[in-house]
Amino acid sequence: MNERMRSHIETLFEDAPKTRKAFELREELLVNSEERYQDLIATGVSDDDAFKHVISSIGNVSELFQGLVEAKGEDKEELEARAKKIAVIKTAAVGIYIFSAALFLAFAMFDMYSPMDLSTLGLITMIFIDIIPTCMLVYVSNLYPKYQRKEDTIVEDFKEWKSENKKARSIKGAVSCIVWTLAVLLYFIISFATFAWYVTWVIFIAAGCAQAIVELVFRLKEMK
Amino acid sequence: MSITSDVIRGHTEPIILAHLIDGDSYGYQINKEIMEKTNNLYELKEATLYSAFRRLEEAGLILSYWGNENVGARRRYYAITDKGREAYQDYKKDWENAKSIINSLLK
Numbered sequence: 001m002n003e004r005m006r007s008h009i010e011t012l013f014e015d016a017p018k019t020r021k022a023f024e025l026r027e028e029l030l031v032n033s034e035e036r037y038q039d040l041i042a043t044g045v046s047d048d049d050a051f052k053h054v055i056s057s058i059g060n061v062s063e064l065f066q067g068l069v070e071a072k073g074e075d076k077e078e079l080e081a082r083a084k085k086i087a088v089i090k091t092a093a094v095g096i097y098i099f100s101a102a103l104f105l106a107f108a109m110f111d112m113y114s115p116m117d118l119s120t121l122g123l124i125t126m127i128f129i130d131i132i133p134t135c136m137l138v139y140v141s142n143l144y145p146k147y148q149r150k151e152d153t154i155v156e157d158f159k160e161w162k163s164e165n166k167k168a169r170s171i172k173g174a175v176s177c178i179v180w181t182l183a184v185l186l187y188f189i190i191s192f193a194t195f196a197w198y199v200t201w202v203i204f205i206a207a208g209c210a211q212a213i214v215e216l217v218f219r220l221k222e223m224k
Numbered sequence: 225m226s227i228t229s230d231v232i233r234g235h236t237e238p239i240i241l242a243h244l245i246d247g248d249s250y251g252y253q254i255n256k257e258i259m260e261k262t263n264n265l266y267e268l269k270e271a272t273l274y275s276a277f278r279r280l281e282e283a284g285l286i287l288s289y290w291g292n293e294n295v296g297a298r299r300r301y302y303a304i305t306d307k308g309r310e311a312y313q314d315y316k317k318d319w320e321n322a323k324s325i326i327n328s329l330l331k
Contacts (some may be wrong), residue, residue: 028300032252059269
């Protein structure tokens, strides 16, 4: 391989994005230029003229690099739009949780003035309402996109790993949210049904166990 | 001369497709054939050629693979796909049409 040509082409690629595509392009250009150079030498052209001819026939490489970096802009917009969507859904879910809790409290407060068992009614209403935000949170946790590699670099490897982690974390968050909500609901339902308040608190210990199991499952998954 | 080279540059992609229909090839060989067919009058700049390769590959009209030469560096070969053949036929019809229109307009 002609060293002069190699170093010239390597200089051309100094500003190119450090991606596999760019690397392959450089190899392709090197091999083809070398062959052209050898052909010229074989027809009796001097070293210097052959070098100049090969270099001039490469043309403007910056148009090649443009294609290697583009794509990024629109991708960013899409990600921002998704982040916004996730934030809106999460906020709405939290709002609905608070609303359902307030509704339950209101029912409980009016309980004493009513002949009906408003507390139980309020509790059941709350559970039904809570189904909606719980579903929303589970949906949001699946909304985090699996990171799409744009370029083959180590930085991209890291981003992919980070994105997987983030997704796993958000699923874990949703699961433990469900566990604790269910624990609280069960506590009230069983307590009101049985009036065994002295023993129903055990549910929270069970919920703690469930949380630990969730943690364990995720750790095991990570280790795979 | 300037019209010709502009027209050739504007048809880089179908020219590549036409060459690949005869068999798989690589950058320099395609350029060499262009020079031979035009009596050494025209050739494509490498940069023009490679951007065309990438556009064609992204459109699914061609495929690329690295050859396994035993001696020296490996070449990157290109092969035409079925979709590429179709695109070539369409383009050829289009070109014949355009040619006759330009001819009748220049009479």
